[in-house]
Amino acid sequence: MSDQFTPDEQHVSAPLRLFNSLTRTVDPFAPIDPNHTRVYSCGPTVYNYAHLGNLRAYVFTDTLRRTLLWKGMDVTHIINITDVGHLTSDADAGDDKMEAAARAQAKSIWDIAAHYTQAFKQNIADLNILPPSEWTVATDYVPQMIEFAKKIAPDHCYELDSGLYFDSSTVPDYGALAGGRDDAAHARIDPVAGKRNPSDFAIWRKSPPGEQRQMEWDSPWGKGAPGWHLECSVMSQARLGHPFDIHTGGIDHREIHHPNEIAQNQAYCGCTDAQPGFTGARWWMHNNFLVDRQGKMSKSKGGFTTLFSLIDAGVHPLAYRLLCLGAHYRSELEFSAESVGAALTRLKRLIMAVEGLKSRAEGVTWQSPRLDYLRANLHPKLAPLLEQFDAAISDDLMTPRALPLLEEAIALKKVPVDEKLCLIAAFDQALGLNLLTISRADLRLTPKDAQMTPEAVEAELDRRQAARADRNFALSDEIRDALVERGVDVMDGDPLRWEWRPNLG
């Protein structure tokens, strides 16, 4: 059987509907080119490790991408790497985040960018997020950014000592995506002197006289660096063409970054009169925040939790993916030791159940079914679950409704085990939890501060078994208590024998 969902062989049941931040409604989705969807996702600013909140944004785009594939579409997906231009404020105030990090760590910006880009790609792989069709790196596109700026400058920009600024009053409906222009909010965050309107923004920042930046380029407006908003307009235009289908980002981008991208796209296209609704993308989609007790998880605030720190605590990264899928992407999601611990337990139960099914299905072909094949051949008890799952993810990616259907399928009695596994494999193409390839032993990550090696734990358990065989229950209890003391849960009667207790503080 093929492992691809081929569009023409598939019977798409529920129509795909997605929330569009432009209309603020859930609208039926169809790509501009039949069966091919073009998606651009604002990527990470690589001045530090991504925190779990940042990563929620990419679990969301991955769910979107997998759902589009599930619906039989080809997807071209671009994620950019912001290695220049993002200031410590989302508008024009403050330092370049990359320059500031390089100074603080006494390293070159290029080294900082290379290190954190690599770390980000590792996070993406650990979360089983499909790699994008292409990673675009902002510093590779500076000549195109200068060309873009040259084209829009005469009608839409003005120069100040600090840079070239976009006049937001030159495009109709500036800020519509954010729910309207909010000059008061812009004035609060962005105190650049000489701007014509508080919401105007830099598309080129000149290097201050006498100061050499690590990253600077010659331009018609002097030496300097591109503005962050310009980067995404240019890279999406270069790789996908405008208009493309879907632009994604975190909900913070709905307020400044994306309205500014839209303004630039409108100016570049010059088609605002001919195409009043033109924004550069047909759909703008935003994930809500991951929050902790202090509010929005944030690199800038410090004290953030990374996927690396979660792994160090002994939590498998796919537990974090499952935590994300358990909430709708447009709802806030709370991160806590309890919430991620519960997700880990849920994942362990799923994997244990699938392992049980696999052991009963030895020698049967069950992996990677095609949806059309499944629909035509599925056991009557399983077939409605496939349709309900399709309806859930087609309804603006309702993963919290889809997950219980997976659990229901696993628990169903008196259905052929191979068909059950086929259905689970199909669900997992959308969920990306690696349900059929990881084992419970894979989930048992050794915490960084573990006081024993796994081999030492096994040796102690062998000693305990021998004590029990000798009916020396006092010694057996002593060994178990000592293991518990050192963060090991002993599981009598379970072939896995033991687990680490995650150390989540």
Ligand SMILES: Nc1ncnc2c1ncn2[C@@H]1O[C@H](COP(=O)(O)OP(=O)(O)OP(=O)(O)O)[C@@H](O)[C@H]1O
């Ligand atoms: N707490 C959060 N929850 C969900 N998404 C978030 C959160 N914080 C940032 N994002 C999203 O993560 C993606 C990557 O953002 P980026 O690397 O530019 O973060 P940043 O702005 O430097 O970080 P921070 O906002 O923490 O200072 C963006 O789409 C952004 O909207």
Ligand SMILES: [Zn+2]
């Ligand atoms: Zn962007």
